[in-house]
Amino acid sequence: MTQIVRTLAELRLCVNAWKADGETVGVVPTMGALHNGHLSLVVQAVQKADRTIVTLFVNPKQFNNPDDLANYPRTEEGDAAKIDPLGADVLYVPDADQIYGSGFCTNISVAGISDGLCGANRPGHFDGVATVVTKLLLQSQADFAFFGEKDFQQLMLVQRLVKDLDIPTQIVGCPTIRDVDGLAMSSRNANLTPENRKIAAKLNAQMQRAAQKIAEGEDVAIVLKNTISALTTDGFDPVDYVELRSASTLAPMASLTEPARLLAAAFLGDVRLIDNIAVPIPGEDVTSAR
Ligand code: AMP
Numbered sequence: 001m002t003q004i005v006r007t008l009a010e011l012r013l014c015v016n017a018w019k020a021d022g023e024t025v026g027v028v029p030t031m032g033a034l035h036n037g038h039l040s041l042v043v044q045a046v047q048k049a050d051r052t053i054v055t056l057f058v059n060p061k062q063f064n065n066p067d068d069l070a071n072y073p074r075t076e077e078g079d080a081a082k083i084d085p086l087g088a089d090v091l092y093v094p095d096a097d098q099i100y101g102s103g104f105c106t107n108i109s110v111a112g113i114s115d116g117l118c119g120a121n122r123p124g125h126f127d128g129v130a131t132v133v134t135k136l137l138l139q140s141q142a143d144f145a146f147f148g149e150k151d152f153q154q155l156m157l158v159q160r161l162v163k164d165l166d167i168p169t170q171i172v173g174c175p176t177i178r179d180v181d182g183l184a185m186s187s188r189n190a191n192l193t194p195e196n197r198k199i200a201a202k203l204n205a206q207m208q209r210a211a212q213k214i215a216e217g218e219d220v221a222i223v224l225k226n227t228i229s230a231l232t233t234d235g236f237d238p239v240d241y242v243e244l245r246s247a248s249t250l251a252p253m254a255s256l257t258e259p260a261r262l263l264a265a266a267f268l269g270d271v272r273l274i275d276n277i278a279v280p281i282p283g284e285d286v287t288s289a290r
Pocket of ligand 1: 029030031032036037038040041146147148149150151174175176177178184185186187
């Protein structure tokens with residue numbers, strides 16, 4: 001039975017008891033409103049670690065738009081019911097004061113990776129992510145932490161920060177889970193109107209088309225520009241970015257000289273959608289082209 005834990009003191013009691021028995025701990029940080037994408041991370045955690053903690057914290061520090069924070073779906077009871085049958089041991093639902101205690105003034109900032117892409121139009125977002133992830137990894141003392149490739153820039157940032165800060169947690173990247181029409185699952189999809197939900201699938205479809213053209217050797221800048229135009233015609237407004245980046249460093253790429261990632265973000269109404277897919281070099285392993 002998944003135990004709901006709301007304080008750091010309680011969490012520490014659980015973790016200390018597990019560690020005293022020599023058990024390993026996996027953590028899956030989330031903001032709740034769990035869907036099959038989140039649940040795929042929980043399944044991996046339960047398989048890999050002896051004990052699994054799922055965290056549910058809608059982190060105010062990573063929201064730069066107060067309406068987005070206010071409208072973020074909150075479904076704690078349903079979330080607990082979804083992870084229980086998967087074998088999660090603890091759902092950690094800290095109040096804000098368990099994460100940001102009185103006088104809290106530390107900020108974790110990962111330079112470079114936080115700039116551009118989702119960092120460009122969401123000032124402070126990645127500092128908020130880096131700070132809360134650092135707290136959750138230290139609070140849970142996890143041996144493994146599971147993050148989705150859906151948030152590729154975030155995954156790379158977390159990998160960088162555990163390396164830089166010698167945090168003894170292995171970061172496990174997990175593939176993006178999609179609806180049947182290709183739309184990457186996201187808690188925010190619940191806020192799409194039925195009409196926009198139909199359009200939303202075109203984001204991934206246009207990206208697949210663009211990735212194929214780039215892999216076939218078409219000019220990268222032209223393909224990216226045409227994809228932004230096509231998405232705008234489809235009804236995305238605005239398109240924040242469509243970019244080709246190195247899959248290993250996130251550096252911008254003008255041509256396909258190494259394995260790459262095509263990343264995009266675009267609005268439909270008030271809902272900001274993001275997606276990314278692998279663009280392998282032709283002839284190289286394509287199993288990672290999710
Ligand atoms: P969030 O609740 O949106 O902060 O996401 C929590 C974790 O779930 C992050 O590591 C996300 O990358 C991951 N995640 C969200 N959506 C998906 C998805 N469709 N497939 C795989 N992982 C996902």
